Amino acid sequence: MSTPSDHKLFRLACSIIMTEAKNTPALNYAYSYAQAGLHLHTDEGIKLQILYILDNIKSWRGTTAKQVRAELKSLSTQFGN
Numbered sequence: 001m002s003t004p005s006d007h008k009l010f011r012l013a014c015s016i017i018m019t020e021a022k023n024t025p026a027l028n029y030a031y032s033y034a035q036a037g038l039h040l041h042t043d044e045g046i047k048l049q050i051l052y053i054l055d056n057i058k059s060w061r062g063t064t065a066k067q068v069r070a071e072l073k074s075l076s077t078q079f080g081n
Contacts, residue, residue, distance in 0.1 A: 001043070001078075002043050002046070002075075002078045002079050003078075006075055006078045006079065007041075007046070009071060009075060010037065010046055010050070010072075010075055010079075011037070011038055013034075013053075013068050013071055013072055013075070014034035014035070014037045014038050014053075015034075015038075016064065016068055017030050017031065017034040017053065017057065017068065018031055018034050018035060020060075020064060020065075021034075024060060026057070026059040026060045026061075027056075027057065027060055029056045030053055030056035030057045030060070033049060033052045033053045033056055034053055036049065037049040037050075037053065043079045044079075046075075046079050047076060047079035047080050050072050050075060050076045050079065051076065053072060054069065054072055054073065054076070057069060057072075
């Protein structure tokens with residue numbers, strides 16, 4: 001089960017992706033999923049959105065990418081239970 005801090009972390013990850021997408025062509029599709037994720041409130045909806053985002057950030061590289069990817073993978077288990 002997720003907590004309010006899990007929701008905040010998810011929204012932060014979405015915001016980072018949207019910011020990074022301005023200079024990173026690899027995030028073109030992920031931007032749309034991250035933007036939509038900011039408006040989700042149910043655990044089931046967020047879990048699904050995390051999976052879409054993770055699928056669309058596979059080619060994103062760098063330290064920030066690794067941190068965001070790891071956080072989203074961790075959150076996916078929180079929203080999945």
